[in-house]
Amino acid sequence: MRTARSASELNLPTNAPIGFVPTMGAFHEGHLSLMRRAKAECGFCAVSLFVNPLQFGPNEDYAKYPRNEQRDSELAESAGCDALYMPEASELVGKPLVTIKVADLSGRYEGVSRPGHFDGVATIVCKLFNIVRPSVAYFGLKDLQQCAVVDLMVRDLNLPVALRFCETVREADGLAMSSRNAYLGAAARAKAPMLHGSLNDARSALIQGSALGETLETSRRALEEMGFEVDYIDLVDRWTFHRLDVPGPSAALIAAARIEGTRLIDNAFFEEAGL
Numbered sequence: 193m194r195t196a197r198s199a200s201e202l203n204l205p206t207n208a209p210i211g212f213v214p215t216m217g218a219f220h221e222g223h224l225s226l227m228r229r230a231k232a233e234c235g236f237c238a239v240s241l242f243v244n245p246l247q248f249g250p251n252e253d254y255a256k257y258p259r260n261e262q263r264d265s266e267l268a269e270s271a272g273c274d275a276l277y278m279p280e281a282s283e284l285v286g287k288p289l290v291t292i293k294v295a296d297l298s299g300r301y302e303g304v305s306r307p308g309h310f311d312g313v314a315t316i317v318c319k320l321f322n323i324v325r326p327s328v329a330y331f332g333l334k335d336l337q338q339c340a341v342v343d344l345m346v347r348d349l350n351l352p353v354a355l356r357f358c359e360t361v362r363e364a365d366g367l368a369m370s371s372r373n374a375y376l377g378a379a380a381r382a383k384a385p386m387l388h389g390s391l392n393d394a395r396s397a398l399i400q401g402s403a404l405g406e407t408l409e410t411s412r413r414a415l416e417e418m419g420f421e422v423d424y425i426d427l428v429d430r431w432t433f434h435r436l437d438v439p440g441p442s443a444a445l446i447a448a449a450r451i452e453g454t455r456l457i458d459n460a461f462f463e464e465a466g467l
């Protein structure tokens with residue numbers, strides 16, 4: 193595996209497919225499974241590791257976001273990464289900056305709680321696509337709204353890259369893997385899988401015909417009783433993030449909640465339910 197601090201050192205293949213996994217590091221099995229898939233499907237796997245300051249709000253965790261390049265390099269290599277791009281902030285976010293804004297979608301749900309977040313994501317992902325020029329890029333579905341934002345950006349700007357959105361990798365107790373799980377203390381970690389549990393319960397209730405409003409309210413109350421501060425829990429179209437009144441094949445239940453100060457997000461789909 194080669195590592196590069198600047199785009200000019202990257203030296204990527206120009207006439208063979210590249211599978212690309214953009215990341216902010218602190219690798220877990222979710223990231224590694226994307227790398228393995230990129231390698232298996234494309235033959236060459238490029239990974240970027242960049243904690244993107246543009247996607248953090250002023251009161252968010254940019255400074256304390258977990259960073260361990262040595263550990264991450266070893267894990268990436270073990271998962272089949274061929275090239276690891278770890279740019280300095282000055283290479284990607286120097287001024288002047290053209291910002292990509294994915295209108296409407298970026299202002300919903302996560303965009304309300306984290307103003308400017310998706311502009312930061314879209315801008316950096318677009319720059320990374322232009323630097324790496326991947327044939328295929330891989331994203332995890334835990335960050336469902338991010339997947340929708342990147343999908344819309346790629347289609348609207350005619351970017352020449354195929355996208356693969358890959359199933360969320362979970363711990364044995366159902367908690368969606370996330371670099372931010374490292375912030376969870378023991379008590380919060382024990383409760384954290386309830387977010388996934390409550391979405392699954394709501395999903396089953398809706399499939400059995402329960403009313404949407406009542407179902408969402410029951411889930412919200414159950415989470416609050418467990419000590420979660422619920423930011424949102426709702427049923428949306430997974431590509432537009434417009435609210436839905438009934439579940440269907442493109443519906444997703446989405447939730448964001450804090451447990452003892454750590455913010456978790458998760459989602460559940462209806463594709464398999466045959467609705």
Ligand code: PAF
Nearest residue numbers: 214215216244313316317
């Ligand atoms: O999902 C992430 O880790 C980040 O949002 C991404 C896609 C690498 C952009 O900084």
